[in-house]
Amino acid sequence: MKPHERLVIAAILGLVAVLVSFDIYTDAREGVALWHALTEGAIGLLALSGVFYLLRGTVTLRHKLEKEIIDFSAFKKEAQLWRADSRKYIDGLAKAIDLQLSKWSLTASEKEVAFLLLKGLSLKEIAGVRNTTEKTARVQSMAIYAKAGISGRSELSAFFLEDLLLPQTGTDERAQSQNN
Secondary structure, rough: OOHHHHHHHHHHHHHHHHHHHHHHHHHHOOOOOOHHHHHHHHHHHHHHHHHHHHHHHHHHHHHHHHHHHHHHHHHHHHHHHHHHHHHHHHHHHHHHHHHOOOOOOOOOHHHHHHHHHHHHHOOOHHHHOOOOOOHHHHHHHHHHHHHHHHOHHHHHHHHHHHHHHHOOOOOHHHHHHHHH
């Protein structure tokens, strides 16, 4: 339920409680039966309970939202710090990748496509970013693979990212024991 809907319903229930209270007051002056006054009093209390329930829910939601905003702000700051700290490594990696792409004699357009492939974009997305057709992106990606001597996108990624993974302890020992 949206916050403004909660407030509208709470206002209506509050109005019901006020009107019931007024009715009980006028009924008491006229000498209405006790059961009638108690029934109307119960209805008024239920309406007031609904008001407090809805307002409490609104306050709870507002507190949760404020907490989420604070948590998101902290996460955003952490991400900015990580980007700032890792910028020199990312720049170095980008330069190293560009150097390797130059060694493969890729054209400027093919280099751009190669970087977009490494970022994980689909051929359709690459075509959109570069304002070309999907067929052009496919032809350029095939030229990249041919010049690099690899079979596809996964090998392109593996070529650059394989050495970035930290070695797993135990894996080398298992490989050595299997070779013996």
